[in-house]
Amino acid sequence: xxxxxxxxxxxxxxxxxxxxxxxxxxxxxxxxxxxxxxxxxxxxxxxxxxxxxxxxxxxxxxxxxxxxxxxxxxxxxxxxxxxxxxxxxxxxxxxxxxxxxxxxxxxxxxxxxxxxxxxxxxxxxxxxxxxxxxxxxxxxxxxxxxxxxxxxxxxxxxxxxxxxxxxxxxxxxxxxxxxxxxxxxxxxxxxxxxxxxxxxxxxxxxxxxxxxxxxxxxxxxxxxxxxxxxxxxxxxxxxxxxxxxxxxxxxxxxxxxxxxxxxxxxxxxxxxxxxxxxxxxxxxxxxxxxxxxxxxxxxxxxxxxxxxxxxxxxxxxxxxxxxxxxxxxxxxxxxxxxxxxxxxxxxxxxxxxxxxxxxxxxxxxxxxxxxxxxxxxxxxxxxxxxxxxxxxxxxxxxxxxxxxxxxxxxxxxxxxx
Amino acid sequence: xxxxxxxxxxxxxxxxxxxxxxxxxxxxxxxxxxxxxxxxxxxxxxxxxxxxxxxxxxxxxxxxxxxxxxxxxxxxxxxxxxxxxxxxxxxxxxxxxxxxxxxxxxxxxxxxxxxxxxxxxxxxxxxxxxxxxxxxxxxxxxxxxxxxxxxxxxxxxxxxxxxxxxxxxxxxxxxxxxxxxxxxxxxxxxxxxxxxxxxxxxxxxxxxxxxxxxxxxxxxxxxxxxxxxxxxxxxxxxxxxxxxxxxxxxxxxxxxxxxxxxxxxxxxxxxxxxxxxxxxxxxxxxxxxxxxxxxxxxxxxxxxxxxxxxxxxxxxxxxxxxxxxxxxxxxxxxxxxxxxxxxxxx
Ligand SMILES: NC(=O)c1ccc[n+]([C@@H]2O[C@H](COP(=O)([O-])OP(=O)(O)OC[C@H]3O[C@@H](n4cnc5c(N)ncnc54)[C@H](O)[C@@H]3O)[C@@H](O)[C@H]2O)c1
Ligand SMILES: [Zn+2]
Ligand SMILES: [Zn+2]
Numbered sequence: 001x002x003x004x005x006x007x008x009x010x011x012x013x014x015x016x017x018x019x020x021x022x023x024x025x026x027x028x029x030x031x032x033x034x035x036x037x038x039x040x041x042x043x044x045x046x047x048x049x050x051x052x053x054x055x056x057x058x059x060x061x062x063x064x065x066x067x068x069x070x071x072x073x074x075x076x077x078x079x080x081x082x083x084x085x086x087x088x089x090x091x092x093x094x095x096x097x098x099x100x101x102x103x104x105x106x107x108x109x110x111x112x113x114x115x116x117x118x119x120x121x122x123x124x125x126x127x128x129x130x131x132x133x134x135x136x137x138x139x140x141x142x143x144x145x146x147x148x149x150x151x152x153x154x155x156x157x158x159x160x161x162x163x164x165x166x167x168x169x170x171x172x173x174x175x176x177x178x179x180x181x182x183x184x185x186x187x188x189x190x191x192x193x194x195x196x197x198x199x200x201x202x203x204x205x206x207x208x209x210x211x212x213x214x215x216x217x218x219x220x221x222x223x224x225x226x227x228x229x230x231x232x233x234x235x236x237x238x239x240x241x242x243x244x245x246x247x248x249x250x251x252x253x254x255x256x257x258x259x260x261x262x263x264x265x266x267x268x269x270x271x272x273x274x275x276x277x278x279x280x281x282x283x284x285x286x287x288x289x290x291x292x293x294x295x296x297x298x299x300x301x302x303x304x305x306x307x308x309x310x311x312x313x314x315x316x317x318x319x320x321x322x323x324x325x326x327x328x329x330x331x332x333x334x335x336x337x338x339x340x341x342x343x344x345x346x347x348x349x350x351x352x353x354x355x356x357x358x359x360x361x362x363x364x365x366x367x368x369x370x371x372x373x374x375x376x377x378x379x380x381x382x383x384x385x386x387x388x389x390x391x392x393x394x395x396x397x398x399x400x401x402x403x404x405x406x407x408x409x410x411x412x413x414x415x416x417x
Numbered sequence: 418x419x420x421x422x423x424x425x426x427x428x429x430x431x432x433x434x435x436x437x438x439x440x441x442x443x444x445x446x447x448x449x450x451x452x453x454x455x456x457x458x459x460x461x462x463x464x465x466x467x468x469x470x471x472x473x474x475x476x477x478x479x480x481x482x483x484x485x486x487x488x489x490x491x492x493x494x495x496x497x498x499x500x501x502x503x504x505x506x507x508x509x510x511x512x513x514x515x516x517x518x519x520x521x522x523x524x525x526x527x528x529x530x531x532x533x534x535x536x537x538x539x540x541x542x543x544x545x546x547x548x549x550x551x552x553x554x555x556x557x558x559x560x561x562x563x564x565x566x567x568x569x570x571x572x573x574x575x576x577x578x579x580x581x582x583x584x585x586x587x588x589x590x591x592x593x594x595x596x597x598x599x600x601x602x603x604x605x606x607x608x609x610x611x612x613x614x615x616x617x618x619x620x621x622x623x624x625x626x627x628x629x630x631x632x633x634x635x636x637x638x639x640x641x642x643x644x645x646x647x648x649x650x651x652x653x654x655x656x657x658x659x660x661x662x663x664x665x666x667x668x669x670x671x672x673x674x675x676x677x678x679x680x681x682x683x684x685x686x687x688x689x690x691x692x693x694x695x696x697x698x699x700x701x702x703x704x705x706x707x708x709x710x711x712x713x714x715x716x717x718x719x720x721x722x723x724x725x726x727x728x729x730x731x732x733x734x735x736x737x738x739x740x741x742x743x744x745x746x747x748x749x750x751x752x753x754x755x756x757x758x759x760x761x762x763x
Contacts, residue, residue: 006745055745133737
């Protein structure tokens with residue numbers, strides 16, 4: 001099969017690899033119809049995720065059709081159309097028992113590595129380093145799904161791939177980020193980052209009753225999407241964000257703040273330079289400008305929810321603000337399994353159309369171009385969907401098939417704003 | 418040496434278990450009592466024992482070389498040279514015993530007895546008319562002080578005799594460790610799964626096969642270094658259904674070892690905490706160097722992985738793996754990582 005293989009920092013190759021096999025009785029194999037590039041993949045692309053090995057197949061947002069099931073698979077059948085959650089969870093351990101699937105105790109075969117790094121091991125993830133299991137990812141034509149009865153959700157044929165694909169990750173991630181804010185009706189929620197995760201957080205905060213959502217980024221097309229989904233927007237290159245937030249909230253600060261930026265935050269000034277130098281000297285693994293701002297801006301006693309991924313150590317975090325102002329910090333890799341059914345129901349009811357964020361659809365062969373474009377936010381790129389079975393582009397049409405100005409590929413479906 | 422210590426040592430640790438930890442007092446979790454009993458000795462006490470050992474040797478040497486001066490110094494008459502030489506021999510024996518034997522406690526007790534004898538001897542120096550009366554009195558006070566230290570160290574190490582550091586079970590190259598894992602399954606399910614010896618090779622990575630000779634005796638074939646295999650027979654020494662199992666190898670085992678596993682009901686009713694203690698003298702000495710630990714190849718880490726697989730099998734019916742999945746071309750680093758089994762992936 002064809003797969004997108006990581007060979008090092010900014011080195012990806014789409015190449016032929018063996019097809020996946022059933023390795024355990026609860027496995028299934030799916031033929032992938034759509035797979036996306038996630039902001040988390042950019043951290044791998046940039047070489048910031050420890051525990052990657054040259055030759056790893058990456059990608060963790062994917063869906064497709066079941067083509068083979070292991071002897072112990074009961075619910076899934078060959079031919080089912082499914083979306084697959086990115087954490088791998090057994091369904092039977094202490095954490096799965098309380099729907100904390102991304103903390104499953106039984107799915108990381110390299111748990112000891114994660115224990116050395118973080119103290120304890122979370123669940124294994126698809127295509128996300130050997131620290132998190134070393135599982136082959138889903139930017140490929142096929143993928144092997146462990147615990148197939150626990151993860152994948154069947155989706156109705158009436159919905160397009162683009163409408164349901166993001167149930168695998170970014171939609172539940174934005175939703176959980178907002179849910180963790182324990183929003184009271186009328187609350188003000190500020191969201192740093194208007195990538196897919198930030199956008200879904202904006203929309204979810206509204207679905208959960210926020211009175212006011214303030215979205216922060218610097219790319220106009222992303223800010224436009226956020227305001228299309230009902231947020232007030234701040235361009236952090238134009239305004240001083242903490243100051244603006246203070247003014248907007250009568251000096252008190254937002255009730256909850258969401259960091260949907262993660263470890264590769266962008267910033268100018270002294271801290272920006274400081275982080276870049278330390279990160280390149282490997283003295284600091286992650287750059288946290290958005291997190292610092294969120295911690296300063298949040299109101300006393302408020303919640304800072306962190307879906308943005310951090311991998312190691314960060315510097316100059318105003319911890320005193322957390323203690324003295326009684327902030328609550330919430331974070332985690334998303335417990336996707338927990339959200340699949342309720343969020344699919346929201347999509348079916350028309351409360352949200354996730355295809356709204358798609359800007360590019362490319363054949364899998366063009367994954368490397370897709371990564372570059374998404375990382376550099378070129379061509380107004382917000383979300384790239386890869387098609388593993390699409391015809392490779394001919395030499396002449398080797399241009400990303402951008403639908404232009406950020407209209408979703410699927411088209412036609414009305415969005416509720 | 419090895420066989421001597423193991424047979425003796427295991428017997429002792431087994432008595433310990435039978436005598437204290439596995440007796441039936443169901444309201445106190447067995448494991449906890451077992452652990453208290455095997456608590457490590459105070460390192461101060463071990464250091465004190467060492468100091469007393471050296472003191473014995475120094476004093477004994479002085480008594481042998483210069484019995485006259487020592488008699489003078491302690492206020493005894495010059496005529497006691499032979500007695501003092503005898504004391505010297507006794508001291509050197511006790512010191513050597515404390516410093517070289519794995520369990521110093523009996524030798525410390527021998528010092529306590531010696532101290533009492535010395536007190537009696539010195540008391541003769543107190544008789545009126547002895548010119549060295551004052552020095553004899555001072556020596557008496559000193560010996561009484563040493564007696565207190567001897568008795569303290571001896572009593573402490575005797576109390577902690579269950580711990581391999583004291584009991585003589587552990588040779589310097591021996592391994593003893595405890596590791597545990599929490600599972601959602603009940604103590605009974607855990608026990609049943611472990612007691613069915615066909616399951617053992619499924620989660621014990623180094624075990625190739627286990628065959629039952631009878632209910633209590635088993636024959637093990639285990640992977641050794643460099644593709645070799647090792648074999649031994651073991652017997653079950655304790656079997657408490659739903660609660661605990663203990664075993665040890667029989668005489669003549671290539672790698673003498675003993676272990677116990679305790680299935681302790683989780684206090685919050687959340688299943689079981691499985692506690693495994695293992696003790697053995699590994700082939701090729703102790704591998705617990707920093708590097709082996711870092712690479713997760715030290716014996717304790719390996720046994721921890723065994724427990725993890727045990728949990729996975731019980732809870733999910735399979736062991737999470739990526740071995741055999743597709744990958745791109747691996748670099749030298751990637752192949753080394755696989756060879757060293759740093760990652761489960763190929
Ligand atoms: N917790 C989870 O389970 C989970 C799941 C998916 C993604 N993530 C993480 O969420 C984060 C965002 O993912 P994404 O797919 O939206 O990626 P993305 O790269 O599209 O979005 C990041 C956005 O943050 C903006 N940004 C950068 N610096 C900023 C700053 N200082 N202030 C405000 N905005 C700033 C960028 O302009 C960009 O629009 C990543 O860290 C990703 O790893 C986490
Ligand atoms: Zn993701
Ligand atoms: Zn689990």
